[in-house]
Amino acid sequence: MKKYCTRCGKPMDIDATFCVECGTANKGEYKHSFFSDDxxxxxxxxxxxxxxxxxxxxxxxxxxxxxxxxxxxxxxxxxxxxxxxxxxxxxxxxxxxxxxxxxxxxxxx
Ligand SMILES: [Zn+2]
CATH class of the missing domain: 1.25.40 (Serine Threonine Protein Phosphatase 5, Tetratricopeptide repeat)
Known part of the structure; x- marks a missing residue:
């Protein structure tokens, strides 16, 4: 299970507090997507x-x-x-x- 930035949608570390891709401070969200990410x-x-x-x-x-x-x-x-x-x-x-x-x-x- 991965979590994703709420702004740019890039994968984030589980314990990350901001996105390394776009710099937005957010805790990300877990997604059950159509594609299996695991x-x-x-x-x-x-x-x-x-x-x-x-x-x-x-x-x-x-x-x-x-x-x-x-x-x-x-x-x-x-x-x-x-x-x-x-x-x-x-x-x-x-x-x-x-x-x-x-x-x-x-x-x-
Ligand atoms: Zn981002």
Whole structure:
């Protein structure tokens, strides 16, 4: 279990009275987050899923990639690059989907 700065959200020592990251005096707060902070993080499953879904279902892939990016920021940038790749793939996928929708709409007139 870790506690986090109430201002910047960075992890703090259990007995810290101010944040070493932003200098704010606060005792921090314990968080039960969506991500398990106790387990040793070695890879970013959200980023991996973000790329896979980014190819198949871009909007789902984009959501997963953004979650993956937030996850990476909390865990020493693990999977940050694949998360960014997932965001790009998803964005391109959504753009292509949107363009094909418009083109088909024009062609049917
Ligand atoms: Zn802070």
């Amino acid at each position: 387990e040793e993080v070695t890879y970013n499953k959200f980023a991996t899923l973000g790329i896979v879904f980014g190819i198949m279902i871009p909007n789902v892939g984009l959501a997963l990639s953004i979650i993956g990016y937030c996850y990476a920021k909390r865990h020493n940038d693990i999977g940050k690059k694949p998360a960014m790749v997932g965001i790009i793939i998803s964005a391109v996928g959504m753009t292509l989907w949107f363009l094909s929708y418009i083109i088909s709409a024009i062609l049917q007139k």
